[in-house]
Amino acid sequence: MTACAIEPPSTGAGNGGTECAITADGAYAARLALDGDSWFPERWTLDGPEPYAVPLPGERPEEPGTGVQPMGDGRVLIHRPADGRHAFSLLYPTGPGTGELSLGAVECPGPGGRLTLLPPAPGGARAYALAVGPRSSVVWLVAGAAFGPERLAEVPGRCSGGVWLDRGGRLLALDRELDGRTKTVVVDLERAGEVSPLLQIADGSDDRLLLADPDSGLLLISSDAPCPGVERLGWGVLGSTLPVRFPECLRLPDCAVTPFAIQPGQVLTPEHCAVALRMDGAFGTWVGTWRPAERRVRHLAAPEGWLAGAGLWTEDGVLRLPYATEANPCGVADLTAPRTGSPGQAGATAEPRLPATESSLPPREPEPPAPLVTRPVPLQQAPLGRLVTK
Numbered sequence: 001m002t003a004c005a006i007e008p009p010s011t012g013a014g015n016g017g018t019e020c021a022i023t024a025d026g027a028y029a030a031r032l033a034l035d036g037d038s039w040f041p042e043r044w045t046l047d048g049p050e051p052y053a054v055p056l057p058g059e060r061p062e063e064p065g066t067g068v069q070p071m072g073d074g075r076v077l078i079h080r081p082a083d084g085r086h087a088f089s090l091l092y093p094t095g096p097g098t099g100e101l102s103l104g105a106v107e108c109p110g111p112g113g114r115l116t117l118l119p120p121a122p123g124g125a126r127a128y129a130l131a132v133g134p135r136s137s138v139v140w141l142v143a144g145a146a147f148g149p150e151r152l153a154e155v156p157g158r159c160s161g162g163v164w165l166d167r168g169g170r171l172l173a174l175d176r177e178l179d180g181r182t183k184t185v186v187v188d189l190e191r192a193g194e195v196s197p198l199l200q201i202a203d204g205s206d207d208r209l210l211l212a213d214p215d216s217g218l219l220l221i222s223s224d225a226p227c228p229g230v231e232r233l234g235w236g237v238l239g240s241t242l243p244v245r246f247p248e249c250l251r252l253p254d255c256a257v258t259p260f261a262i263q264p265g266q267v268l269t270p271e272h273c274a275v276a277l278r279m280d281g282a283f284g285t286w287v288g289t290w291r292p293a294e295r296r297v298r299h300l301a302a303p304e305g306w307l308a309g310a311g312l313w314t315e316d317g318v319l320r321l322p323y324a325t326e327a328n329p330c331g332v333a334d335l336t337a338p339r340t341g342s343p344g345q346a347g348a349t350a351e352p353r354l355p356a357t358e359s360s361l362p363p364r365e366p367e368p369p370a371p372l373v374t375r376p377v378p379l380q381q382a383p384l385g386r387l388v389t390k
Contacts, residue, residue, distance in 0.1 A: 002088050010277035020310035020322055021069045022046070024122045024164070028070035029322055030077075031307065032062060033329075041068045041091055043076050044322065044330055051322070053330035056098045067117045072124015077103075077143050079117055081130070084108050086115045086129070090144045104148030106131065106140055109136040115140075118162040122214075130174070132158050139187060141171065153193020155185065163212045165238070168272060173198055175208040201225040201244055209282040211275075212238065213262040218270035218292070220259045224278065235292050237270045245294050255281035257288065257297075258309065263337075265315030274337040278309045289319065289337035361388045 020031040029044040033053075038061035043054045056076055059298065067079035076091045087105040091098055108131050118128040118139075126144030130137060132184055138160035141150040157178035165171040165186065170227050172187045184199035199207040205225035210233075212219050217238035226232050226246050234246040250257055261276040277288035277297065285308050289298045301306070307323035310319055320336040 004315050020044075020307040020309060021117075021120055022312055022322075023070050023072055023120050023124050025072070025124065026135070026312045026314075026320065027124075029310070030066070030068040030070040032066060032068060033200055033324075037061075037348070039064055039066065041075065041076050041078055043070060043091075043093075044132055044333060045074070051330050051332045053094050056093065058091075058098060058100065069117050069127055070124075071127065071143065075101075077117070077127045079142075081115065084113070088129075089362075090143065095202055103143055103145075106149050117142075118172070119164065122164055122167050124170050126169060128152075128162075128172070130159060130162060132160070133353075134158075137174070137176075139174075139189070139193065152189055153195075155193070155195055161208060161210075163209050165212050165214060167214050173209045173210055173212065182208060183207040183359070199223075204228065211259050211262050213264060213266070213270070213273060214262050215286060216262075216266045216268070216270035216273050218266075218273045220262070220275065220276075233259070235270075245292070247292070249295050249297050250290070252279070252297070254283070255279055260309050261312050261319065263315070263317055264315040269285070274313060274317055274319070274363070276311055276313065278335075287319070287321070287335065292339075300335055304329070305331070306333075324389075 020029050022029045023328065027047040029046055031042055032039045033042040033055065040055060040057040040062060043056060045052055063080070065081060069077045069089070071077060074092070078089050078091055080087045085105055085107055088103040089102040090103060106115060113133050115129055115131040118130055121128060127142050129140045129142045131140060136157065137155045138151055139153040141152050155174060155176060157176040159174040159176050161173070161175040163173040165173055170188060170190045172189060173184050174184050174187060175182050181204070183197065186196045186198045188194040199209060199221065201207045201223050202225040205223050207225065208222040210220040210222055216238070219236045219238055221234045221236060221244060222231050223234060224231055232246045233250040234244045236244040258278040259275050260278055263274040266273045272291055272293055275290050277290060279286045279288045279299070285302060287302045288297045289300065290297045303321055303323045305323040307322050307324065310322050314320065317337055319337060321333045321335065323331045323333055325331070
């Protein structure tokens with residue numbers, strides 16, 4: 001069993017280039033901001049006419065490794081690790097100061113253990129963390145429980161990742177390392193943490209789930225099944241009888257490609273979902289957009305000060321990218337993903353342009369045939385065991 005023990009909440013208030021977390025509905029974001037040499041939490045409101053930031057400094061500066069996550073009601077969850085003890089609180093503005101509600105702590109003693117926040121859950125009323133020990137991993141409810149952090153499920157093996165598969169926050173996909181291989185499993189948080197397999201592309205492959213869209217069922221996958229020892233990006237559809245595919249256009253030489261957002265609302269049309277990609281290479285960091293039906297990556301310049309890897313799609317295909325500069329410490333750039341045969345469009349804050357010349361990019365692939373309509377299949381039977389490289 002993983003060596004984690006629960007502590008009750010304390011009665012007193014805590015004290016008080018960063019990553020940015022965004023709620024599932026896109027209303028709020030949170031990050032650690034820097035003021036001189038001091039770090040402090042900051043909440044961004046994104047669903048109004050103009051984005052704005054609310055600083056939430058505590059009595060003393062935060063450590064760089066402090067985790068923050070926005071909640072659906074505008075409060076910010078803060079995770080402070082120290083010597084194997086992980087304390088959680090909710091922060092909120094109170095006039096000129098910052099209010100803090102202590103939620104309790106989790107102890108994770110022992111070598112090799114770690115505890116990290118899972119991605120924001122749908123609904124925004126709850127927050128979860130993953131504690132990883134030498135032989136098993138535990139999912140904790142750290143915000144939204146009645147009496148402090150609540151242990152929900154224990155999964156044999158060392159888990160990582162974390163992708164929500166439904167709008168209700170019930171089905172959580174984790175990448176589990178067990179017996180020398182990594183496969184994605186599903187944890188049902190409403191059935192006592194029942195674990196079911198999800199990805200089993202090949203017996204000897206390492207398969208990870210990177211993103212999922214509950215509306216369309218589109219899955220973004222990383223696997224070395226096509227070429228052992230070499231990670232490839234692929235896509236599949238949850239519950240589909242079609243095979244996992246690994247498009248050649250997602251293989252870019254000397255470039256790391258990381259998907260970070262899928263366009264929602266495309267029910268029954270996963271091949272038309274726009275996918276946002278973080279691109280890291282010799283040209284720096286920029287944005288790529290891709291749809292399975294197009295099989296071509298479109299390259300767009302990221303806005304100056306982009307909080308790299310953060311962003312979300314609207315249902316009508318606008319990619320919203322948060323950024324912070326000295327002139328504008330809280331901004332959002334809206335980019336529109338171009339479709340095949342149409343010129344690129346973008347908001348006034350970021351002009352799309354290729355970070356490389358057209359001749360240096362991979363050749364465009366032929367258009368795929370029309371997709372087949374397939375029957376739904378239960379999660380644990382999802383036939384993603386075949387693969388196709390196209």
